Amino acid sequence: MLIIFNPKAGQRRRQRLDRALQVLRRLGQDFTLVETAHPGHAALLAREGARGGQGVVVAAGGDGTIAEVAAGLAGAGAALGVLPLGTANVFAWELGIPVRPELSARLLVEGEARLVHPGEARFDGGGERLFVQMLGAGFDAAVVANLDLGLKRRIGRGAYVWQAVRELGRYRFPPLRVVFADGETLVSSVIVSKGRLYAGRHLLAPEAEMARPGFQVALFRGSGPVAAAAYGAALPLNLLPHMPGLALRHATWLRIEGEGVAVQADGDPVGRLPVEVRVAPAPLRVVLPQVTGVALAA
Numbered sequence: 001m002l003i004i005f006n007p008k009a010g011q012r013r014r015q016r017l018d019r020a021l022q023v024l025r026r027l028g029q030d031f032t033l034v035e036t037a038h039p040g041h042a043a044l045l046a047r048e049g050a051r052g053g054q055g056v057v058v059a060a061g062g063d064g065t066i067a068e069v070a071a072g073l074a075g076a077g078a079a080l081g082v083l084p085l086g087t088a089n090v091f092a093w094e095l096g097i098p099v100r101p102e103l104s105a106r107l108l109v110e111g112e113a114r115l116v117h118p119g120e121a122r123f124d125g126g127g128e129r130l131f132v133q134m135l136g137a138g139f140d141a142a143v144v145a146n147l148d149l150g151l152k153r154r155i156g157r158g159a160y161v162w163q164a165v166r167e168l169g170r171y172r173f174p175p176l177r178v179v180f181a182d183g184e185t186l187v188s189s190v191i192v193s194k195g196r197l198y199a200g201r202h203l204l205a206p207e208a209e210m211a212r213p214g215f216q217v218a219l220f221r222g223s224g225p226v227a228a229a230a231y232g233a234a235l236p237l238n239l240l241p242h243m244p245g246l247a248l249r250h251a252t253w254l255r256i257e258g259e260g261v262a263v264q265a266d267g268d269p270v271g272r273l274p275v276e277v278r279v280a281p282a283p284l285r286v287v288l289p290q291v292t293g294v295a296l297a298a
């Protein structure tokens with residue numbers, strides 16, 4: 001087992017990692033721990049690990065680190081394990097991976113590998129990005145792009161709320177063109193979701209399924225700061241899917257246009273429109289709780 005740790009977010013994260021490692025040692029699990037040195041490094045380390053015969057490659061970090069490790073494992077035999085050490089840990093909540101380090105470590109040993117189908121973004125300007133949870137263009141990507149990372153380190157998720165309030169006052173809400181295989185539509189923002197959840201444990205796309213190739217796409221037709229504030233207020237109440245001006249539809253391919261508008265994937269700024277989104281060519285094996293739930297209940 002290879003564990004890839006993103007040390008970027010400081011001391012508390014390292015303490016949580018140590019708690020997980022103690023459990024692995026107690027369970028007699030052999031592992032090698034490596035640390036990332038720069039963005040993108042996790043993918044390289046994961047690829048090397050899989051080529052070197054590691055059966056499980058573990059992403060110890062947030063959703064961005066998980067996406068990078070998943071990209072490194074594409075087409076390889078190794079399974080992805082997760083020690084959720086991020087701010088929101090949406091992927092973990094989505095798939096029932098416990099957030100407590102002791103329990104997520106135990107899961108790495110006792111869980112079973114199941115298939116999920118990531119998404120892949122290809123930017124017209126060059127560059128590709130695999131995503132495991134979601135990709136957003138428009139307002140939420142502006143929040144991610146302009147986030148105060150120092151504030152995020154100090155107060156965690158509150159930094160996103162603070163930045164969203166700031167963006168309400170300055171984001172211009174340019175129209176985005178979303179093209180599907182069967183037609184096109186204009187929106188102010190779009191979130192392409194692999195999972196049901198968004199920004200932690202909040203419901204966004206109730207019919208999205210990780211185990212199925214494709215996405216549920218949230219099309220935000222309401223434009224301007226009042227609509228964006230209403231969407232933001234509905235999110236923690238799990239009412240977002242029912243909001244007026246929000247349409248949800250399934251797709252396996254789409255193209256999003258809106259020159260220069262920011263794009264985020266799994267909570268990281270990843271580029272600017274236009275972008276094409278499709279199902280990644282290879283599914284991913286992820287270590288998850290056994291379907292019976294016995295392992296987790298212990």
Ligand SMILES: Nc1ncnc2c1ncn2[C@@H]1O[C@H](COP(=O)(O)OP(=O)(O)OP(=O)(O)O)[C@@H](O)[C@H]1O
Nearest residue numbers: 036037038039040061062063064065086087088267
């Ligand atoms: N050593 C490093 N130095 C700087 N950046 C790094 C390093 N290692 C990884 N990164 C980058 O940090 C990004 C964010 O990491 P990650 O998602 O693990 O943490 P987070 O942003 O704090 O968590 P969350 O996504 O839950 O908010 C990764 O996508 C990666 O590109």
